Amino acid sequence: DTGVSQDPRHKITKRGQNVTFRCDPISEHNRLYWYRQTLGQGPEFLTYFQNEAQLEKSRLLSDRFSAERPKGSFSTLEIQRTEQGDSAMYLCASSLEQLAKTDTQYFGPGTRLTVL
């Protein structure tokens, strides 16, 4: 299966701990997105990369959040000093952008974070 994969699928942590999530996009996709989704709501944009460059960050992304895509392939999202309000599903998506025309975003299965 060459879809978007995310690891881990579930993470339970105690408040104040740091967590890191990984996303592996579809291999030829140059764009990678992170979204957060809470129960009963749609996904909210957090940040996106074009190759290895992080081009936009949402105001939702506090300074406790950092994302990287060092070689333009996989990406990591780190949350430092987690808070209970960080509990959510973290979704990664990838797409292929060519000639300023963006194609479909394909989503991974998500990482469900629970902060106790």
Added chain:
Amino acid sequence: SQQGEEDPQALSIQEGENATMNCSYKTSINNLQWYRQNSGRGLVHLILIRSNEREKHSGRLRVTLDTSKKSSSLLITASRAADTASYFCATDAFGNAGKSTFGDGTTLTVKP
């Protein structure tokens, strides 16, 4: 804030009936996409419709786009119990470089 708003929030129908969900948005868009999400899982892409298109079909799915009204609809014909899921529209606003803005979805229940 969410740009897309789905209507209704919840829809319950019998198997075999058609289901129609609507999405309204606020700003000019490059394209609009519909996704399905089963409980607790990731999003599955259904259809992408570009701003210069008015209608697209995929199997039992039909999507329309009216840019003058800033609205879209998703029609699922001959629904099945397996269509039970939440459905989201996502808009890629003009100048927003492909990031999608989602509504809060329509929860569809198809009763066998």
